Each structure stands twice: as structure tokens, then as C-alpha cells.
Amino acid sequence: MLTLHTAPLLRRERDGEPAPEQAVLVSGDRIEAVGPLAELTSGYAGARVRRWPGTLGPGLLHDGPLPPAPTPRERVHALLRTGVTAVLAEHLADPALRAAAERSDLLVLPTAVAPTLRPDGRADLAVHDVDGTCLVTVVAGRIVHRRA
Template sequence: MLTLHSADLVVPGAGTEPIADGAVAVEGGTVAAVGPYDEVSAAYPRARTRRWAGVLTPGLVHRGAGPLLGRAYHPDPREADELGTEPLTGAALDALAMDDARWGGSARRGLQRLLRHGVTAVAGPFPRPAVRRAVARAGLATVADGDPDAPVPPLDPLDPPTGTDPQRAFAGALVPGARADLAAFVAPDLAALAATGAAACRATVLAGRLAYRGR
């Protein structure tokens, strides 16, 4: 299926010129074209169009995903009254009875939360087998330059208090032939996105599939 993802501003990749009222044509799991909406829609007149308000970028990479998924517990929503909703580490994690099944469930929930932050790639390694299986099944791209011994980081790969440049978190670029990993954010530009963080994510497209859509 051919889909046009359009937005007020499309940023094809790090160091590229943003495209006002731009569009990305996605065919299957691959980027077919990128450019102004008028040009792309004329080239693909039968494509279904998804319109996102704000900025559309490549998906993000979370370089702290190894510790975040392998050394933190992401509570089940049914445990919220007892454990809260934020990842548990340190003494709070030590107090839990963790086995492979629980680590696997935690990793799956953590990956879903990452998708809600526009993340389409995660950095390993992932020493726990249950976590590795969860990552493989989720379909996110993996990179191997993470530090498994680093402190457990925030869920947000942009970590707004640090003012991280979103371009440094792009997992790739939106160019023809690339895997179609995209993220749409409710922000007018990258400067605003850096200030609000990736929690402003409205949608995440993973290899052409809409993996997350916010309200």
C-alpha cells in the first residue's frame, strides 16, 4: 500500500533543509519519495494521505535502551496502584521477584513507551535473553553502540532539560530507498521540539507501519 505522510514541516534528516508543507511517500516498508506536498501528491495521485499537524522527522534512536530495558522494570498498568507508572530501578527493582517472563513483559511495555516517544531504533547490547527476544519481536531497528553499564536514562531520548538537538537523535534519514521509520511531533519546528521533548510525539511509523498514534 502507498501512503503519503504530510506535515506542516518535514525534516528529511540531520543537516538537511526542512520542507514546509512537505510529504513523504511510503510504499510498503520503504520511503519512495520526499518533497513538497504538491509535488509528491501529484506523483502519487492514488496514495492514501495521512496529515500530521506539526513536524515530521526520521524516527529517533534511544542510545540508552540497553540499561532502560535491561536494568529497569516497567510496571504493568494493573500494578500502577502498588508500583506506580514510572520505571523502577535500584532498591525498588531489587524488591521485586524478577524472572525471565517478568523481564520480557517489562521490556515489551518499555518498547511500547519508546514508540510513544518517536523511537524506531534502540542501542544494545541486551544481555538478558527475554529482553533480546522482546526487542527482536517489536521490529525496532537495533544499533550496537550503547553502553550497557551506563546509568538508566530517561524514557525521552531528547531529555528536554539537557536541550538535546533532535537532529542528533535521528536514527537515519528520509531518502528514497531507506526504511520508512518516521515520527510526527506536535511542535512547529526542531527548536520547539527540543524544548518540549519527544513526549510531543503524535505518531510513530515503523518500517511503513503505523506503530503508534496518539489522540
């Protein structure tokens, strides 16, 4: 199923200039297209549209130890609540923690790579409010966190 994610502003790169009236088209776990909302809406009329408040951009890379929590699952969930979609492998030495990260489909990277929104890339997205609060996290095309 095709899903069109849009927000008032979109950043293709974490520190990139935000652009209005843009969207990301997702199919399964991949990004099909990134571009003007009107163009994607007319070109993919059957796509489900998810409209989010805030700024839509690539998911975040977490470069540090995972936050403390009672269980590995809760440690991973603490990252998802902030918009993190990737973590460096060196911070997942504990097998239970690595398994929890893999079950959540977090991208485990050997080295830091700046996340971007691009066609054929993995559909890892995050929407943040003006105060930096994460409103939505999408990992490999699945909504894994949504602020109530």
C-alpha cells in the first residue's frame, strides 16, 4: 500500500532548509518519491495520505549509549519516542539490547551516516514539533511511535 506522508514543512536532510508543501511517498519499507505535495497527490491518487503537524524529515541517528530503562525493549522505545530510526552497532554490544533493536527494525549501522529522504532509500521518517518534540516516528515504513 502506498502512503503519502506530509507536513507543513519537509527537510530532506536533518540540517537542510525546510520546504513547504512537500511530501514523501512510501511503499512498504522504501521511499518511492519525495516532492511537491500537489504533484504526488495527483500522480498517486490511490495513496493513503497521512497529514502531520510540524516538520517532516529523516529519522535521527543515535550516536551514544541507549537511555537507561528497566528492559531492553523500553530502552529502544525511548529512542523511538525521540524520532531515532538508526543506532550505531557499537552501542548494542548486549545481545538482548541488539535483539530488541532488530525487532523494532531500527537500522543498525557500523559507522555514522547522515540520514536523508531520497527515492529508493529506506522509509525512516520523523515529525518534530517546533519545540523539538517528536510527534511521529516511522521505521521502515511502519509507524512505531505516535504522540497521543
